[in-house]
Amino acid sequence: MQMDTGKEGFSALNFSIFILLLFSLLPLQCCSQVHDITPSRPLAEGQTIVSPGNLFELGFFSPNNSPANKYVGIWYQNILPRKVVWVANREKPLAVADTVASLRISRNGTLELVDGKQNSVWSNNVSVPSNSSAAALFLDDGNFVVKVNAGAADHLWESFDYPSDTLLPSMLLGFDSKSGERNFLSAWKSESDPSTRIFLAGLTPEVPSQLVVWINGSTPNWRSGPWDKSKFIGVPEMDDQYQSGFYLDENAQLGTKYFSFSLFEKTVAAYMDISSEGVLKLIYSKHGENWNTFWEAPKSPCDNYGACGPFGACKSSESPICKCLKGFVPKSLEEWSKGNRTGGCVRKTKLFCESNTNQSVALRGNDDGFWKMSNVKLPDFHEYISSLSAENCRRQCLDNCSCLAYTYVNNIGCLVWSKDIIDVEEFSSAGQDLFIRLRTESGK
Template sequence: MMTSKQNLQDFLVNILVFNSFYLGLCFSICSINSTQYLRDPATLWCNDNIFKLGFFSPGNTSNRYVGIWYNFSETTVVWAANRDKPLKDSSGVFKIHKDGNLVMMNRMKEILWTSNVSSNKLSDILVNPNSITAQLQGGNLVLFDNSNNRNIIWQSYQHPSDTFLPKMKIPINSVKTGEKTGLRSWKNPLDPNFGNFSTSITAILPQVLIWKGKNIHWRSGQWNGQVFIGVKDMRSVHTGGYDVVDDEGTVYVTGLVERKEVTRIVLDPSGNFVQSYWDGIDRIWKFLWSAIQNDCDVYGTCGPFGSCNSLDSPICSCFRGFEPKNREEWEKGNWTSGCVRRKPLQCNQEKNKTSKRDGFLKLGFMKVPDLAEWLPPKLEDECRSQCLSNCSCLAYAFDTGIGCMSWSRFLIDVQKFQGSGTTLYIRVAHSELDHPGEIRLIAILVIVSFFTICVGVFLSWFWMSRRRGKIWFHFKRKRQLDGKKISWEENVTKLDLEELPIFKFEVLAMSTDQFHENNKLGQGGFGPVYKGVLADGEEIAVKRLSTASGQGMEEFMNEVLLISRVQHRNLVRLLGCCIEKEEKMLIYEYLPNKSLDVFLFDQTYKGMLDLSKRLHIIEGIGRGLLYLHRDSRIKIIHIPTLSHFVDLSSNFHCLSGYMAPEYAIKGTFSEKSDVFSFGVLLLEIMSGQKVASFWNEEMSLSLLGYAWELWKENDLSNFIDPVIWDPNFEMVLTKCIHIGLLCVQEFARDRPTISTVLSMLSSEVISLPAPLQPAFANFYDDINGGSVNYVTLTNLDGR
């Protein structure tokens, strides 16, 4: 009878436990207390939470783990408990143990994992051991005392697996407890066990490190209060939104801002930080950013005193004044032994009166070396003198957010960036520096030699030309224009311009009412442009050279010669010119509908430009550019202002455009430079926004960067000008922005030709390649200075 009663009690207890367990399957359970537990496959989650905690098996394996994953992507695990001790069956139980810790147990009640909070800490915190509660708050599993102001005992955010989430706050190095915590990669995509890669952060001049075993694999560079200066382009939203905090001896790295889409950063099994976001439409994770994008990002690729540039071949080189330590290995592509100094520094020599002082080699746009020593914030000049006076100082750098950094051991993990980074000053022997006096002497000798050669060539050419009867001549020409006597005496022209009408200054002054401000149409790098009306009523546009423009007769004649030879329906027509004393002017046909920017960027007028007109303008400009590149008698490349591209059927001047990055940074240009300018213009036309004045405050992006972000998010409705936005034409609008992004890619080789662009616009090309991140995505106006007017550079090559 006693046995039957005991069996009945056990049965009732089992029924209660069974029902309690299945409540977890039927309803939303956000927390468990000391009397509750989860048995596989129960889960812990809340209706308003995108995360869920429970038991999972990676891939097709039978191993069981306790972890946290996304509701919408159950295979995306962000945290795992028993990583190195998987269950071999589904008998697991997750609960609060009698000692106050969270534990995972098997059917034999063996503890496979515990939160491992010390008994001393628990005794200091707990008021009532039975009041301990575990709750899933976002992606964070929190263990707290429910009777003591919800005092937190333990949380998974401070004991992460391989994933860093927004709002996560990881203590990396605690002076008080000696605790070191960071991300730890999975062994492989199907095995949560601890992999080869882990992270940490240094407490002084904080920088994030990825470790491969006991060796550094990657580093972020130093934190300057806003960004890690060794992460190229960190000003973009991909890597922004994080902070480093020192809280009474504990250094934290924390996520500040959660983007509107779901994002995560994962330390993957290959040792790379990869940031991605969830595309709810395609239901996949899409790439945003990665820490290691090429071999130069791997720590110490080029060894001590070596510099890495992913655009060079080979990628490693020695600083000036240094040479490979092991030339044989270096030539085989093994650069890890690095470089050594060719000539010793003055501090390493016995000082004497003949010694010349060391100096500094200036290297811009660099990822500065590891092992920096911090000096109290000083001015940059003070930083230089302090390093120069210290014999052990090998280099220095200055950052306004950090102050002065110096290096005294060796320079390791230095990389050349493109358009971002810090200026690094490396100490070298006096003989390794450029010396202005010597350079000036060499320059003088070169100039004299060149001048002598030019004189000889000119005399030879002059003699041969006389024999052929083709010589330069002085002429006086008189013509009649509108019944007025117009003359021009000049000793600087050839027969090429004989048919170009010459306007007299008095005629132009009268036609523009003495160049009155009311007749001013605009201002460019050349000078102001005025509207004029001739005696017969013909309207003209007069472009008057400004004395402050820096352009002289050579530039003026170049433009006259160029435009007089170029004829196209999409290019403004040159009617004549004027040169009298200091005055130099060009006279164009007048287009009454003003400039495109007047209509495009003005809220009052932009409604006049519907989608059809904008597409027509884009095509007209493209065909004008194709003519200059392919069909003109003169090959014309690189006109960054695009100021002469006009669609005559629409009567709009187009005055926008910007330099391509290869010209703005390196001074090199090609036909692809014009394609870049065309792409910027296309994005301006489609957005109704001016690239020089646009800045997205929320995401700190230029117009190009903003288009790129919205294109990746597959949501371009916020980018397109509301005046032309129509869901029925979404495909056409999206294609135009897609083409614009292809045109503004950073490297010229990746951009299409203008003929390909026109084919894309006319739908002859149906499948478009995916664009790469554009140049100047977030600091465009730093390069261009916010200006839209640049000097036109032209190559005149006969066809």
């Protein structure tokens, strides 16, 4: 049989080669990665953009495959289970049935999410100068930013300034006291609903600061203890092995205070988040493997704020976990015996300085002393006194009848307490020494 080399055979062969070439090019076209949104290239349902290093992805999602709502968010691309780290429209979900919604750059340069009827669902409320071109860029650290021109150094807007429930490496958690702006972590309402719930996590304004989880923004649920320039000293897991990755930058002149953390190993991914139950966690993944929990709080009953009330101390390894500080007795024996110890304790014997008011403060204090507690999470409501040695710290507290306790912490200095001693937890290791003021007769 002879091969047909006529015109029809040649055309069929060329057509087959053309089809093969066309399909060989399709994967390159469909899988090309996009890192930005421009006025001419919005993000539509079913599309995603990825960070240049392929660690993060941004797109539409339905949490837990919710049959009702969907959102625009950012998540780790290839680590399971999928962790959503930021949500744009967390209070205004789109309907799952809306398949023509898009995230776009509007004519005035605003980044906005519009539904299928072109109604604005969410926007960053930032417009660009006239005669300028805006673009939304996805960066390698998971930050989603809007710039005027892709090569510009400054960001007009960035997702890092508007945290959801997650703190990523290099994100800032804190406040600007002059502008009143504060960055909190706010918990999802549930695993299927990213709208805000009652739990917030953030920094306190006192010196030194603490990391606190609040209920409804005001009632503390857990706190970290003070910052000692390398770690929060009420968190035993923040030992020397990890302390170099944590930072708290305070600028008194600008009125800013921000906490952040960083990673030194490129093979490790990590984040801190607050769960819908109010649990603050530090999570990590090595080499892209599944997530592991490094630390979480509250974890034990003693981690709950004020578990044993004023002038009580909590130790999770003992039963019962609560006891009164030395020199104190339960405020209500009836409630204490029932296991309700949040009412705390009261002083058994008045301080000497309180019962001899006709003498000078210095003389009145001479018959009071201090009882040392070791390995404790320091109580709340500390007052910072600078430039004092440990002995001068003790003396200043002793000479002031309203001073109920003191400590001297390396890298911090002198801390004193004049309010109720509350939220003291005893650790098996780590922690600090706390000196409780007692009348000498009851303190020996």
